[in-house]
Amino acid sequence: MRQSEEDSFVQALKQEWKLFWDSLKKSPETLRAPNSFESGQLRKLSIEDIKKITRSLSTHRRRLNQELEFLRSEIDKRTQSLEMLSEEPRKKALTELNDLNDRGQTMSLRLNQLDQHLRETRNLEDELAQKPSQ
Numbered sequence: 516m517r518q519s520e521e522d523s524f525v526q527a528l529k530q531e532w533k534l535f536w537d538s539l540k541k542s543p544e545t546l547r548a549p550n551s552f553e554s555g556q557l558r559k560l561s562i563e564d565i566k567k568i569t570r571s572l573s574t575h576r577r578r579l580n581q582e583l584e585f586l587r588s589e590i591d592k593r594t595q596s597l598e599m600l601s602e603e604p605r606k607k608a609l610t611e612l613n614d615l616n617d618r619g620q621t622m623s624l625r626l627n628q629l630d631q632h633l634r635e636t637r638n639l640e641d642e643l644a645q646k647p648s649q
Contacts, residue, residue, distance in 0.1 A: 518636070526617060530620075530621060534614075538619060546588060558624050562640065562643045562644060564581060565636060565639055565640045566638070568636055569633065569636045569637060569640055572629060572632055572633045572636060573633065576626065576630065576633060579622060579625060579626045582622060583619060583622050583623065586618060586619045587619070589613050589615055590612060593608055593611065594612065595607070597612075636637070637649065
């Protein structure tokens with residue numbers, strides 16, 4: 516494995532571990548925080564509030580999908596032109612491809628998290644919409 520490929524692999528691995536550990540650990544502030552409802556920092560959300568959140572999440576998801584599609588097209592373009600390059604420009608192009616791939620993986624993780632939030636928000640919206648009719 517070449518040095519740039521090793522660095523790219525190590526960076527991707529570090530990023531994945533960071534995301535993993537961040538999802539598992541809680542900060543000391545979170546553990547010591549008082550109940551947010553008791554302190555008045557939170558309020559109940561209305562169905563309109565949840566619909567606004569859902570629209571915002573959907574818009575963000577659409578943007579992430581567009582960015583991911585752009586990255587895919589860039590990777591495809593650069594991969595096709597890779598065969599025509601000599602040795603030194605090919606190394607640089609491979610490094611750029613690895614970086615684009617790493618960005619794509621990070622964006623894909625963000626998109627998965629966003630999809631989960633969107634799913635939860637839509638479920639909550641459905642639950643609240645059904646309550647008045649019962």
